[in-house]
Amino acid sequence: MSDLLQLLFSGLAQGSIYGLVAIGFVAVFSVREIVNLAQGEYSALAGLSAISAVAAGVPLLLAILLVVPLVIGVSVIIERVCIEPVRRMTPLVSIILTLGVSTALKAAMLLIWGPQARGLPPFPGRDLVVAGISVRSQELWIIGIAVLVAVVVIWAYEHTLLGKAMRACAEQPVAARLVGISPRMATMIAFGIAGLVGAVAGVIGSPIYFSSWDYGLGLGLKGFVAATLGGLISLRVALFGGVVLGILENLVAGYIDSGYRDAVAFLVLLLVLLIRPQGLMLKASGARV
């Protein structure tokens, strides 16, 4: 019983990171059907940059507060340089373009930080044992911050005029332009949100999952799979999907074999493809973001 609880709890922490990354995929895809394969790299970049800042003597909190806007900026620049100039964007074109961006980012990170994985120092707090399960304080930080950021983003999409404008772009792009909402602005904001959630996921996870130049590959894949559960257009389902995926992974690793952990995401992807004949991506029109 306490085994199960332990696995559920660790899965929840890991899954809330996947959920954040999944929100990044959905934010970008829902506005312009762009699959941003560089999403995972944002987290690696954030983690590694924060580690360097801390190593240079910057206090942890300040390092995080610096790194998040930095990665948001990187994401927005990627959009301006690689996405905005393309006249006829399709999901396939976006995949090819962002695969290139992702490869370039990974190469740059490998050059700057080398191949070894490193971790940020854990956030303040003491580990506990509650009802027989060990609760690492970092895991509490992860769950708390991830859920807070995710809820704020989702709330903004549902309750602010700008968020509604983003949803309008997603579900009825022509009408959105006719009321004066610029799709270029919306795309840029979506990339900003993708940078935000990616960066947050990267820094909060770094103390226990570590950061490395290729960390974004696996994380990106898992975030993407979580996002496909909601057809890449539902923020809520993306968050939920991430949590479910994290828990499933931990259950499989705990009860079957930890070697199968990474296979879970592929299995889920396969199931989505089998169950939903429309494929991984839904048209945003008429659906809820």
Add this chain to the structure above:
Amino acid sequence: MTGLQVEGLTAAYDRLQVLHGIDLEVAQGQIVAVIGANGVGKTTLLRSVSGLLRPRSGRVQLNGEEISSASAEQIARQGLAHVPENRLVFPSLSVDDNLSLGGWTTRKDGHYEERRTHALALFPRLADRINLSAGSLSGGEQQMLAMARALMAAPSVIVLDEPSLGLAPRLVGEIVGTLARLRDEQQLAVLLVEQNIRAAFRVADYVLVMDRGVVVAEGSPAELADDARVRAAYLGGDSTSSGSIVAPDPSPTTPATKNSQESR
């Protein structure tokens, strides 16, 4: 210079040219209707005016400013509202949210509440459904919402693409009546694309007949209905039915029609 002026407008989809030089003018406080069969380019005309499609050549002026190379978002900001074919409301958003997005370009001018009140007074049915999602509305209600959403931007020119499509006659009357009110009370310039000739003739001050990308006839509703050739070719059939379209006192003057079948 106010209102909308279009001169020599041509437009194409890739290599298919659809508009071959359209001239038209809509003054403030005037309703101009464009009628024509399926596929003649009516929607393309409105898309080229509102910036959804960049014209090949020609001029489009909105309140004296050239807009033919502006983006749709820019043109919306300059005061032209386009109520598109098939309404295109934002389905998952509530009626209220659709209205607030309609006011996107004017969100900082401080008159939001006034305009919302006014839009809901024009379409009281929307007020009763203010918190429902737009996708759950009936076709007629969605049409009203699309119009109300367009009005939230406080436009000086409004273009509408077949607002009567698929609506019961009573609702068509309601919508057409609202257009007349907007013209008379707010001096709006209205460009109305319609296949419902009866409705168009009832409300329009001036009518253009389009065929395959050109204007083949134009004039006041009375003039056009009086023209046997136009009536036979475009207004559909015998004199009794088309005669009832227009006001009871058709003027005896010669209709100002022109035939410009040759394309440019």
